[in-house]
Amino acid sequence: xxxxxxxxxxxxxxxxxxxxxxxxxxxxxxxxxxxxxxxxxxxxxxxxxxxxxxxxxxxxxxxxxxxxxxxxxxxxxxxxxxxxxxxxxxxxxxxxxxxxxxxxxxxxxxxxxxxxxxxxxxxxxxxxxxxxxxxxxxxxxxxxxxxxxxxxxxxxxxxxxxxxxxxxxxxxxxxxxxxxxxxxxxxxxxxxxxxxxxxxxxxxxxxxxxxxxxxxxxxxxxxxxxxxxxxxxxxxxxxxxxx
Amino acid sequence: xxxxxxxxxxxxxxxxxxxxxxxxxxxxxxxxxxxxxxxxxxxxxxxxxxxxxxxxxxxxxxxxxxxxxxxxxxxxxxxxxxxxxxxxxxxxxxxxxxxxxxxxxxxxxxxxxxxxxxxxxxxxxxxxxxxxxxxxxxxxxxxxxxxxxxxxxxxxxxxxxxxxxxxxxxxxxxxxxxxxxxxxxxxxxxxxxxxxxxxxxxxxxxxxxxxxxxxxxxxxxxxxxxxxxxxxxxxxxxxxxxx
DNA sequence: TTGGTATAGTGGCTGAGCCACTGGGCCTTT
DNA sequence: AAAGGCCCAGTGGCTCAGCCACTATACCAA
Numbered sequence: 001x002x003x004x005x006x007x008x009x010x011x012x013x014x015x016x017x018x019x020x021x022x023x024x025x026x027x028x029x030x031x032x033x034x035x036x037x038x039x040x041x042x043x044x045x046x047x048x049x050x051x052x053x054x055x056x057x058x059x060x061x062x063x064x065x066x067x068x069x070x071x072x073x074x075x076x077x078x079x080x081x082x083x084x085x086x087x088x089x090x091x092x093x094x095x096x097x098x099x100x101x102x103x104x105x106x107x108x109x110x111x112x113x114x115x116x117x118x119x120x121x122x123x124x125x126x127x128x129x130x131x132x133x134x135x136x137x138x139x140x141x142x143x144x145x146x147x148x149x150x151x152x153x154x155x156x157x158x159x160x161x162x163x164x165x166x167x168x169x170x171x172x173x174x175x176x177x178x179x180x181x182x183x184x185x186x187x188x189x190x191x192x193x194x195x196x197x198x199x200x201x202x203x204x205x206x207x208x209x210x211x212x213x214x215x216x217x218x219x220x221x222x223x224x225x226x227x228x229x230x231x232x233x234x235x236x237x238x239x240x241x242x243x
Numbered sequence: 244x245x246x247x248x249x250x251x252x253x254x255x256x257x258x259x260x261x262x263x264x265x266x267x268x269x270x271x272x273x274x275x276x277x278x279x280x281x282x283x284x285x286x287x288x289x290x291x292x293x294x295x296x297x298x299x300x301x302x303x304x305x306x307x308x309x310x311x312x313x314x315x316x317x318x319x320x321x322x323x324x325x326x327x328x329x330x331x332x333x334x335x336x337x338x339x340x341x342x343x344x345x346x347x348x349x350x351x352x353x354x355x356x357x358x359x360x361x362x363x364x365x366x367x368x369x370x371x372x373x374x375x376x377x378x379x380x381x382x383x384x385x386x387x388x389x390x391x392x393x394x395x396x397x398x399x400x401x402x403x404x405x406x407x408x409x410x411x412x413x414x415x416x417x418x419x420x421x422x423x424x425x426x427x428x429x430x431x432x433x434x435x436x437x438x439x440x441x442x443x444x445x446x447x448x449x450x451x452x453x454x455x456x457x458x459x460x461x462x463x464x465x466x467x468x469x470x471x472x473x474x475x476x477x478x479x480x481x482x483x484x485x486x
Numbered sequence: 487t488t489g490g491t492a493t494a495g496t497g498g499c500t501g502a503g504c505c506a507c508t509g510g511g512c513c514t515t516t
Numbered sequence: 517a518a519a520g521g522c523c524c525a526g527t528g529g530c531t532c533a534g535c536c537a538c539t540a541t542a543c544c545a546a
Contacts (some may be wrong), residue, residue: 013498038528061305065327068527070508070526079414083419084419113359116355166349169330173356173416173420177416280496296498297525311539312537315497490544492543498535498536499536500535503535504532
C-alpha cells in the first residue's frame with residue numbers, strides 16, 4: 001500500500017505550543033525575561049494549567065525556555081541554546097513570512113552535512129551498504145519518469161549513505177535537517193522530473209564511494225547538491241534573492 | 244560573578260522520561276510496537292498519568308515515539324526519526340557503557356560541521372565578527388595558562404564563527420552538537436593546558452577568514468580539530484580503540 | 487460482499503487542590 | 517549599620533478523579 005502523508009491533526013497542546021513558540025521567536029517575550037506564570041498563561045489561552053504545561057515541556061525540550069521550580073519559565077536565547085530540532089518548526093513560519101533565505105540556509109547546511117558524511121562513507125562503507133545503494137539506483141532507473149518516486153528514492157539513497165558513514169551523530173543531524181525541509185517536500189517535486197540527471201549524479205557518487213575515493217565523493221556530492229539546491233530555490237521562487 | 248555549572252535537580256518527570264528513553268534505546272520496546280497504555284505505565288512507575296504524559300511529550304518531541312489519539316504511543320526507529328537533540332541524552336548513557344566510539348563520533352561530526360561553517364564564514368564574515376573573534380584571541384593570550392579559561396574561550400570563538408557564517412541552520416546544528424559533548428566538558432580540560440597551541444591554531448584560522456581564503460580556513464579548521472579530537476580521546480582513555 | 491453500528495480500549499483534556507521551592511522583605515541579634 | 521534568621525507571597529511540581537474524543541474491531545444487517 002502506498003503510504004500517503006497522513007492528515008496531521010493538531011492537538012490543543014500543539015496549538016498552544018506553536019502560539020507560544022511564535023511569540024517567543026517573534027520577540028514578544030525576550031531572552032532572559034520570564035514567561036507569565038503558568039496559571040496566568042493557562043487562563044489567557046483558555047486551557048487548563050495541565051495542558052499548558054505539556055506545551056511548556058515541549059518548548060523546554062527544544063531549548064526555547066528553561067523552567068525552574070519556584071521561579072518560572074525563563075526565555076532563552078535561541079541562537080545560544082536552540083537545538084537543531086527547532087528547524088522543523090522554523091520552516092513553516094519562515095514560509096509564512098516569505099523568508100526564502102531561511103530555506104536556502106537549510107539547503108546549504110544539508111549540502112554541507114551530506115558532503116561530509118559521504119566523504120566518510122567512502123572510507124567506511126561495507127559491501128552491504130554498497131549493494132543497498134545500488135539497488136536503489138536500479139529502482140530509480142525503473143521509475144525515472146515519476147518525479148515523486150525519484151524524489152523519494154533520492155532521499156532514501158542519501159539516508160543509506162548517511163548510515164554508511166558509521167557515525168550515529170551524522171545520522172541524527174541528517175534527520176534533523178531532513179525534517180526541516182520535509183515541510184517543503186511536495187513543493188519542489190518538479191526538480192525531480194529530470195530523473196536522468198539525478199541518476200547520473202547519484203551513480204557517479206556511488207562509483208567514487210565504491211572506489212573509496214573520498215575526496216572525489218565529497219566533491220561530486222557537493223556539486224550535485226549545490227546545483228540541486230539552486231534548482232529547488234528557483235522552483236520555489238526564491239531563486240535570485242537567496243544568497 | 245563566575246557562572247558555575249548549576250546543580251541539576253532532576254524532576255520526577257525527567258526521571259521517568261530518562262527511564263523510558265533508556266528502555267526504548269535498549270530495545271525493550273521495539274520500533275513499530277506500541278508502548279503499554281498510559282494508565283498502565285503510570286501505575287507501573289508509580290506516578291500519575293499526568294506526570295507520565297509530560298515525559299511522553301518530551302519523548303515525542305525527541306522523535307522517539309509517536310502518540311496517536313485512540314491508538315497509543317508507537318515506538319519509532321531512532322535511526323529513522325531521531326533528531327539531533329537526542330545527542331545530549333545519548334552521551335551520558337554511552338559514557339555509562341564505556342562506549343568511547345560514540346564520543347569519537349560526536350567529535351567527528353563536530354569537526355566536520357565546524358569546518359563547513361568556517362568555510363562559509365570566510366566568505367561572509369563582517370568586520371564586526373572579525374573584531375569579536377579578535378578580542379577573544381586577545382583574552383585568550385591573557386589567560387593562556389588557565390586551561391579552564393582556554394577551553395571556554397575556544398568554545399566562544401567557535402560560536403562566533405558559527406554566527407559569522409550567517410546561516411541559522413548551522414547555528415542550531417552547532418548547538419545540538421555542542422550540547423552533546425558538553426557532558427564531557429570537564430573531563431578533558433587538560434587538553435587545553437597547551438594554550439599556546441590553541442592560540443596559534445585559532446589565530447591561523449582567523450587570518451585565513453580575514454583574507455577570505457575559504458579553502459584554507461576550512462583546511463586549517465579541520466586540521467586543528469582533528470588533532471584536538473585525537474588529544475581529547477587520548478585523555479579520556481579512548482585513544483586507540485576509537486576509529 | 488458491503489456497510490453500518492455497538493463497544494472496548496486508548497489518549498486528550500479538565501478542574502481543583504496540595505506540596506515544594508525561591509526570593510525578597512522584615513525583624514532580630516550582634 | 518551589618519549579618520543572620522524567619523516568614524510569606526508567588527511560582528512550578530505533582531496528584532487525583534473523571535469525562536470526552538478517537539480508533540480499531542467484531543458483529544450484524546442489507
